[in-house]
Amino acid sequence: MFVIDTSVWSRALRRRKRSEDETPSAALIRTLVLDNEPIGVPGIVLQELLSGVRTKKEFERLRKVLDPFPLLLATEEHHILAATLYNTCKSNGLNVSPTDVLVASTAMHCRGALITADSDYRRMSEHIDLVVHLVE
Numbered sequence: 001m002f003v004i005d006t007s008v009w010s011r012a013l014r015r016r017k018r019s020e021d022e023t024p025s026a027a028l029i030r031t032l033v034l035d036n037e038p039i040g041v042p043g044i045v046l047q048e049l050l051s052g053v054r055t056k057k058e059f060e061r062l063r064k065v066l067d068p069f070p071l072l073l074a075t076e077e078h079h080i081l082a083a084t085l086y087n088t089c090k091s092n093g094l095n096v097s098p099t100d101v102l103v104a105s106t107a108m109h110c111r112g113a114l115i116t117a118d119s120d121y122r123r124m125s126e127h128i129d130l131v132v133h134l135v136e
Contacts, residue, residue: 001038003072003107004029005116006048008135009041013049013065024136025117040072042106044099072106081105085128092127096120104130 011025022030032039046066053059074082082098082105089096104124107114113131114121125132 001112003040003112006045007117039069041069043073078105
């Protein structure tokens with residue numbers, strides 16, 4: 001499974017000046033969908049994406065775009081792993097956010113690869129067992 005981070009969804013869903021302009025993030029998601037690759041959306045990512053929406057119409061449009069993708073809800077086990085990941089990163093000199101380690105925990109729990117535009121995850125993967133695909 002591919003777990004897609006907020007940074008990639010944000011870039012993919014950003015309105016372009018010209019319809020033929022496609023971001024690398026949008027192209028990657030389109031390719032994954034066309035190849036019938038499994039894509040999951042962590043619950044916290046859904047919350048982050050919907051929290052930045054200005055109008056109810058945009059909110060509903062975004063919900064419809066994301067609705068086909070399975071929602072990966074965090075369990076107690078995810079949160080405990082996230083805390084462990086946080087402590088591991090911190091003890092290795094990395095400042096990470098609780099949200100980022102929850103996303104990482106979710107990807108690790110489903111044995112998925114995290115697709116992100118956030119290089120912090122690449123640094124995290126040097127200390128934890130996280131598969132990261134970094135996109136521009």
